[in-house]
Amino acid sequence: MxxxxxxxxxxxxxxxxxxxxxxxxxxxxxxxxxxxxxxxNLFRDWKYSNKGHIKENFILNNSRFSxxxxxxxxxxGSGSSRExxxxxxxxxxxxIVISSFFADIFKENALNNxxxxxxxxxxxxxxxxxxxxxxRHILFSVSLYRQIIKxxxxxxxxxxxxxxxxxxxxxIGQDDIDFLISLIYKIKTFEKKIHF
Amino acid sequence: MSKTLFEKVWESHIIDSIPKGPSVLYIxxxxxxxxxxxxxxxxxKTRVLLIFKKERMIATVDHNVPTKNQHLxxxxxxxxxxxxxxxxxxxxxxxxxxxxxxxxQGIVHIIGPELGYTLPGMTIVCGDSHTSTHGAFSAIAFxxxxxxxxxxxxxxxxxxxxxxxxxxHLIGLTxxxxxxxxxxxxxxxxxxxxxAVGYFVEYSGKIFRKMSMEGRMTICNMSxxxxxxxxxxxxxxxxxxxxxxxxxxxxxxLLEEALYYWRRLYTDTDVFVDREYHFYASDISPMITxxxxxxMSFNIISRIPKNNVDPQQYMGFKAGYSLIGxxxxxxxxxxxxxxxxxxxxxxxxxxxxxxxAFHVLALIVPGSRQVVSQAKKEGLDIILKQSGFEFRExxxxxxxxxxxxxxxxxxxxxxxxxxxxxxxxGFGARTLLASPLVASIVAIEGKIIDxxxxxxxxxxxxxx
Numbered sequence: 173m174x175x176x177x178x179x180x181x182x183x184x185x186x187x188x189x190x191x192x193x194x195x196x197x198x199x200x201x202x203x204x205x206x207x208x209x210x211x212x213n214l215f216r217d218w219k220y221s222n223k224g225h226i227k228e229n230f231i232l233n234n235s236r237f238s239x240x241x242x243x244x245x246x247x248x249g250s251g252s253s254r255e256x257x258x259x260x261x262x263x264x265x266x267x268i269v270i271s272s273f274f275a276d277i278f279k280e281n282a283l284n285n286x287x288x289x290x291x292x293x294x295x296x297x298x299x300x301x302x303x304x305x306x307x308r309h310i311l312f313s314v315s316l317y318r319q320i321i322k323x324x325x326x327x328x329x330x331x332x333x334x335x336x337x338x339x340x341x342x343x344i345g346q347d348d349i350d351f352l353i354s355l356i357y358k359i360k361t362f363e364k365k366i367h368f
Numbered sequence: 369m370s371k372t373l374f375e376k377v378w379e380s381h382i383i384d385s386i387p388k389g390p391s392v393l394y395i396x397x398x399x400x401x402x403x404x405x406x407x408x409x410x411x412x413k414t415r416v417l418l419i420f421k422k423e424r425m426i427a428t429v430d431h432n433v434p435t436k437n438q439h440l441x442x443x444x445x446x447x448x449x450x451x452x453x454x455x456x457x458x459x460x461x462x463x464x465x466x467x468x469x470x471x472x473q474g475i476v477h478i479i480g481p482e483l484g485y486t487l488p489g490m491t492i493v494c495g496d497s498h499t500s501t502h503g504a505f506s507a508i509a510f511x512x513x514x515x516x517x518x519x520x521x522x523x524x525x526x527x528x529x530x531x532x533x534x535x536x537h538l539i540g541l542t543x544x545x546x547x548x549x550x551x552x553x554x555x556x557x558x559x560x561x562x563x564a565v566g567y568f569v570e571y572s573g574k575i576f577r578k579m580s581m582e583g584r585m586t587i588c589n590m591s592x593x594x595x596x597x598x599x600x601x602x603x604x605x606x607x608x609x610x611x612x613x614x615x616x617x618x619x620x621x622l623l624e625e626a627l628y629y630w631r632r633l634y635t636d637t638d639v640f641v642d643r644e645y646h647f648y649a650s651d652i653s654p655m656i657t658x659x660x661x662x663x664m665s666f667n668i669i670s671r672i673p674k675n676n677v678d679p680q681q682y683m684g685f686k687a688g689y690s691l692i693g694x695x696x697x698x699x700x701x702x703x704x705x706x707x708x709x710x711x712x713x714x715x716x717x718x719x720x721x722x723x724x725a726f727h728v729l730a731l732i733v734p735g736s737r738q739v740v741s742q743a744k745k746e747g748l749d750i751i752l753k754q755s756g757f758e759f760r761e762x763x764x765x766x767x768x769x770x771x772x773x774x775x776x777x778x779x780x781x782x783x784x785x786x787x788x789x790x791x792x793x794g795f796g797a798r799t800l801l802a803s804p805l806v807a808s809i810v811a812i813e814g815k816i817i818d819x820x821x822x823x824x825x826x827x828x829x830x831x832x
Contacts, residue, residue, distance in 0.1 A: 190561055190661055194789040199768040203432065203446035205406035205453050217791045222777055247562035250595060251789060252768075253497040254404065255513035276531075276565060276597055277497060281513035335529060337389040347515060349415065352523035355384060355392060356420075359525055362383050362394055363421075 174286040175345030178315040179267055180324070182239030184231060185304045191244060192251035193278065197260045199252075210256050211263030240267045241312055243300055247271075249278025258282045268314055270321070272297045283338050284347050290314060290321060296330040316343060370636030373602050374533050374568050377508045377633070381491045383525060390529040396490040396507075398424055398520050399476045400463075402454040403431045403770070404495030408518035409457040417522045419461045424524060426485055427458045428466040430475045431496075432770050435733050435760035438468045447771065474736020474762040477501040477704040481585065482738050484611065488603045488630040493520055498704045498786065500591045500598040504584035505607060506633040508568070510598040531568045531597045532642040535635075538573035540649045545823050547714070548583035549706060549784065549803035551575065552590040553655040553665045559645060561663035565595035567643065570635060575649045576601050581610045582710040589705045590786050593662040602634035654819040657788050657801040658685055664788075668692075668806065669818050682790050683798050691800075691816045695727070696780050699811040700793070701804055702733030702760075703767035703785035709742045711784065711804040716748040718808040719755040725814025730757045731773065733765040757811070769794045782807045782816075 201213040218230050226233050242261065248271045249257060258281040261269065267287065272294040274282070282289045292300075303310055303323060311324035316339065322329035341347060352359075371379075378393070385391040400408075405427070412419070419425070432447040442448040451468070458465035466472040472479055477498055480486040486502045492509035493499060495517045502509035512526070519526055536555055569591050576584065584601050591599030608630065657665040658672055660682055666673075674687045685691070701707065701715055712734060724730045732752055734740045740762060743749050749759045766773040767785035769792065775781050777796030784807050788799035802810070806819055 192661070192787075192789050194768075194787070194792050198791055198795075199431075199770045200774075202403050202770065203444075203450060205410075205450055207407050207410070217795060222795050247565065247595065250561060251497065251592075251787060253495060253511035253513055255407075255495075255515060258513070273562075273565060275562075275595055277511055277513060280516065284513060284515040335389060337386050337527070347519070348527040349417070349519050349522055351527065352392070352519055352525050353417070355525065356523065358383055359394065359420075359523060363524075366394075366396075 173284070173345045173347055176267060176286060176288050176316055176342055178313065178317065179240060180311055180313040181241050182309065183241035183243045183270070183304055183312050184237045184239050185243045185301055186231060187245055187301050189245035190247045190250055193249055193254050193257040194251055196249065196257040197254065202254060202256050207259055208263065210260035211265070214260040214264045237308055240265055241314070242266045242269045243297075243304065244269060244271045246273055246294065246297075248274050249282075250275040253277045253281075255281040255285070258285045258287050262287045270297070270300065283342060286342065286345065288314070288316060288342060290332045292321060292330045292332050299328070370639045372533055372639050372641060373506060373570055373600055373633055373635045374508065377489050377491065377506065378530065380489070381508070390527050392525050393491060393528045395493050395520050395524055395526060396424065397480070397485055397492040398524070399480055399485075399492070399494035399499070400425060400427045400454070400517065401431055401476050401494070401496065402429045402450045404514045405457070405517055406450060406453045407514045408495070408521060411515070411518040412521055419463070419521050421524045422461055422463050425521070426464045426466070427454060428473055428476050428479060429454060429468060430762070431764045431768065433468060433763045434771050435763045435765045435773060438761045444772070471737050471741075474738065475704045475707065475764055477585075477589065478708060478735030478739065481505065481581070482736060487626070488607055489633050493526065497592045498589050500596070501585050501589040501704055503588035503591065503599040504581060504601050506600060506603045508598060508600070511592065532566055534564055534567040534569045534596070534643040534645070535641045536569055536571050536645045536647070538571070538575050538647050538649045541575055541578070542649045542652050545654050545805065545819055546652050547803040547805050548579055548586040550652055550655045551649070552587045553657065553662065553801065554652045555647065556590065556594045556663050557655070557665045558647060559594045561593060561661045562595045564591070567596050568598055568600065569594075569596045570600045570602075570641070572602070572635070573649065577604060577606075579606075580710060581606060582708045585708070586705055590662065593786060603630050604634075654803065654806050656691060656806060656816070657799075658691060659683060660788060660790050662786065662788060662801060665801065668816065669820070692818055694780065694816045696782050696810050696815060697728065698775055698779055698781035699724075699728055699730040699807050700733070700766045700781055700783040700785065701807055702731065702735070702765050703783075704735065704764070705786045706784035706804050707733060707735035707739065709739050712739065712743050712748050713746070714804050715808040716751045718805065719757065719812060720751050722755055722812050724756040724811045728811050728814050730811040731760060731766060732757045733760045734762050736762050766793050768792060769797075782810045
């Protein structure tokens with residue numbers, strides 16, 4: 173897992189709420205047994221029409237917007253538990269997703285894959301959308317260590333909350349497996365107590 | 369000290385806690401299927417780890433399998449490969465695997481309870497969001513991602529933050545035409561698709577106590593659609609009776625001790641939860657969705673609200689219009705929400721001695737092989753076939769359109785599944801979620817009708 177400490181990048185705004193994982197990657201593209209190459213099918217049905225033509229008005233098809241940060245409306249990643257959604261976003265090149273809140277399973281999946289979900293207040297999110305549509309070249313800087321997000325060359329910033337344990341995991345680029353394996357003895361003792 | 373049902377189960381499964389942080393939760397059952405597991409096995413291989421408790425896992429194929437001619441090789445090469453990989457992985461690691469044509473094969477959330485793998489007061493995970501189904505048995509059950517599947521494989525544990533708790537209480541009883549599916553659609557429409565994010569929901573009220581286990585599973589199944597981590601219903605006589613009914617009871621279980629634990633699985637009277645909703649059950653009518661998320665549903669006779677937030681006009685409905693009379697091209701009865709034997713019985717009862725409308729393609733996909741054999745025993749398959757339904761073999765099928773059961777662009781489909789997201793059942797396909805009762809009536813009429821008015825007719829349907 174790649175670690176993230178801080179990132180400075182332009183952002184791609186997608187001001188839509190309740191984006192579900194079926195939109196992020198449709199089920200018919202989950203047939204791969206590998207972890208790679210999901211990026212090309214990210215937002216597939218929003219990017220292409222049913223005849224395979226590129227939809228020009230979709231923001232990811234707009235070459236004027238680019239960046240490693242995705243700015244989305246609240247309740248991002250609802251629906252199916254497919255981790256492929258996080259893989260697709262990561263594979264496409266995103267490292268940070270900013271929203272006011274994320275669906276539970278997506279958030280855990282993202283954190284387990286080095287894709288940082290940043291939860292900020294609804295008000296600040298609206299402000300960020302406004303800023304980026306005003307000037308798409310604007311740089312955002314996110315520091316996980318200080319849990320702060322700010323717009324470059326301005327005084328506007330916001331803190332985001334994050335669980336201490338998960339923060340450490342992302343900072344050092346490690347998932348829970350090693351921690352769990354270290355508890356194996358405890359787990360075995362516990363297992364003796366349970367009956368079924 | 370009084371505790372909620374959730375706390376009782378949660379606390380009995382905690383192994384360790386990180387101070388001011390998450391806890392390590394022991395997982396009793398782990399279900400795997402072909403779509404979200406291959407990468408997890410791969411992960412274990414690269415990290416040189418072994419499966420920790422293979423006897424606590426079962427594997428089946430459901431998401432990606434054809435529902436026609438399952439005895440023939442799978443046509444789609446990628447699907448075939450996924451099924452093959454799961455088979456190989458299970459064989460190498462000695463995991464119980466129910467492949468195609470196996471008598472126990474079926475949708476993972478249907479076979480869990482019917483084979484006795486799901487027991488009250490357990491912790492259950494699966495790489496699928498609808499794992500919340502098992503909450504009907506007072507089990508803490510939730511969906512996980514592939515990386516977490518690997519974690520459970522390697523250690524039978526998960527690092528989890530304790531979610532907040534919500535209680536949804538329904539006062540009174542419902543009308544006769546209202547099924548569990550309508551109840552949960554109503555609840556989601558009130559709470560909202562993101563109303564329960566971060567919460568574990570417990571359902572309480574007379575109506576849930578009177579519900580069959582199948583109905584409870586439908587309720588808990590769709591908890592995830594309001595963003596909840598999972599749903600729970602307290603154990604009572606109905607729950608315990610369910611285990612008398614099924615043939616397969618795990619051998620290594622000390623029934624006395626288990627019963628002592630199971631009988632305590634309810635929320636004590638004087639506890640507070642983080643959030644509580646109260647609804648009147650009598651307000652619930654047969655529901656149908658009109659939008660692109662499960663929260664956008666209403667009474668079947670209502671008109672599309674003015675603030676119809678359908679960003680791309682995907683459904684093609686106009687505000688102020690009613691859905692009554694809308695012609696429907698497809699009817700899909702299946703998925704982990706509504707494909708149990710009880711649902712098939714309702715459908716068979718309604719369609720008996722009737723023909724489906726000629727322009728409707730009606731699909732019925734039973735949840736598991738056991739459901740199929742039970743239906744055959746009761747002669748339901750013949751009734752359904754005579755009515756013009758396609759009686760398929762078990763799988764997830766058109767619920768998520770991963771196999772070839774995809775719907776064409778622009779088609780309207782009444783589906784008993786759980787999600788009506790854009791393009792879920794096929795590119796451009798438009799899904800309206802409803803109960804099996806509504807779906808079967810629509811299959812016969814060919815259009816959406818006011819179910820309440822036709823209830824007396826339905827009573828007659830079964831008789832002649």
